Amino acid sequence: MDTVLIPVPAVFSFQECLWFLNRNYDDCLHRIEGNTLTKAIKTPYGNTVFQIRERGSFLEITVLEGESGRETREYLAAFVTEWFDMDRSIQPFYDLLNQDARLAYMTDAFGGLRLVGIGDLFEAICWCIIGQQINLSFAYKLKRRLVEEYGECIEFDNHAYHIFPSAEVLANADIVGMRAMQFSEKKAEYIIGIANAFISGAISENIITALPDFGSQQKALVSHKGIGIWTANYALMKSLRVPNAIPHGDVGLLNALSGHGIIADRTEKERIDAFFSGFAGWESYLTFYLWRSLSAKELS
DNA sequence: ATCCAGGGGTCAC
DNA sequence: GTGACCCATGGA
Structure with missing residues (x-):
């Protein structure tokens, strides 16, 4: 079988993570049906469509489309582990919540919820720029339009699975076309500019993670147009999993x-x-x- | 109609 | 370094 199992850590709820991914919005980058989550990503071994289900005390990943050899399966396991932050022990966080009478309910109400990430720094920054100062419903619409126009798409079982467009593609995006998608002129400029920054190597995950501290990571990001303190912190939190990033002003x-x-x-x-x-x-x-x-x- | 959305850049002081 | 102003559009 084209599957791989990930042992579920303590204080983890796949249901809570699914609930977050499926809350009220139309996210074009995954699909949830019942208790099954399906997504497409680009791997070093090609584009892949895979599904995730809970199986006893494991998450079971099944490759539906694309190369499914051992290396791909290991890549997917690492991706999912990172996506749901499964390597972190969050009991210390729960101990802190329990010390605050206003928040202690969360350890039951949201028990096992992990900080669901955005695996790719470029995608995380783009998502921030899309979402700046507009309501989330509209933000998801804009993202869908961008992804459907510029991202790769894989068909499987009568469903279209989209992959967020690469920096190379978005660097050459048409600003007029993005205006037609109801991006503001500034947002289109920012996204194209950030895409060019990734292509030139001015920003990369390696560069940012290599910086010595949180403050210099923030500075490195904020120096680019379209990235303010909110975006820098959000992207560091969701993508590079900086634990102490507060999106001030959110x-x-x-x-x-x-x-x-x-x-x-x-x-x-x-x-x-x-x-x-x-x-x-x-x-x-x-x-x-x-x-x-x-x-x-x-x-x- | 008016105000606010998971902000940021620019410019004046 | 701070504050006013603009951007763009949907939803309440």
Whole structure:
């Protein structure tokens, strides 16, 4: 069989991760049917469509389309492990949540939720730029239009599986065409500019991860047009898994903080800093769980 | 109609 | 370094 198994770590819930991926939005980069998650990615061995299911105390990955040799399967296992942050022990984070009466409910309500990532730094930055200052529903529409126009697509079993376009392709994207997709002129410029920065080697995952500390990683990203402090922190959190990246100014984060009675209004920066200082090393997870709490309210 | 969305650049001071 | 202004469009 073209499958590989990943042992599930402690404090892990595939259902919670699935729920996050399937919340209220139309994400064009994966498909969920029942308890099965299907996605296409580019691997060093070719494009692949694979599905993930829970099988006992394992996640089972099955290659549906494309090369499925041992190296591909190992690549996919590493991809999924990274995607769902399965190598991290999050019990220390839960211990901190349990010490805060306002947040302790999360360890049950969202138990086992992992910080679902965006594997590729370029994709993460593009997604940030797309999502800047517009509502998420519209952001997902823009992403779908961009991906359907410029990304590769694999058909399997009457479904189209899309792969986020490469920097090489987006560097040559048509700014007029992107305007027609309802990108603003600036967003189109930013994405094309970032794509060129990746092609030239001005940005790469290796360059950023090689930097000595979080601050210099932020600086390296913010120096590019279209990347502000929010985008830098979001991308570092979701892609390179920097544990202490707080997307300062994030509207959803501020709403969640006020919803939990942690701040009274959006200007209380000192109070926010003081609050996060109690979660040192887990700021990214705390942010992710606070975002999760926003969706919980929408559903109730 | 008005305000706000998982912001960022630019420019004045 | 801070604050006002603009960008663009959908949804409430």
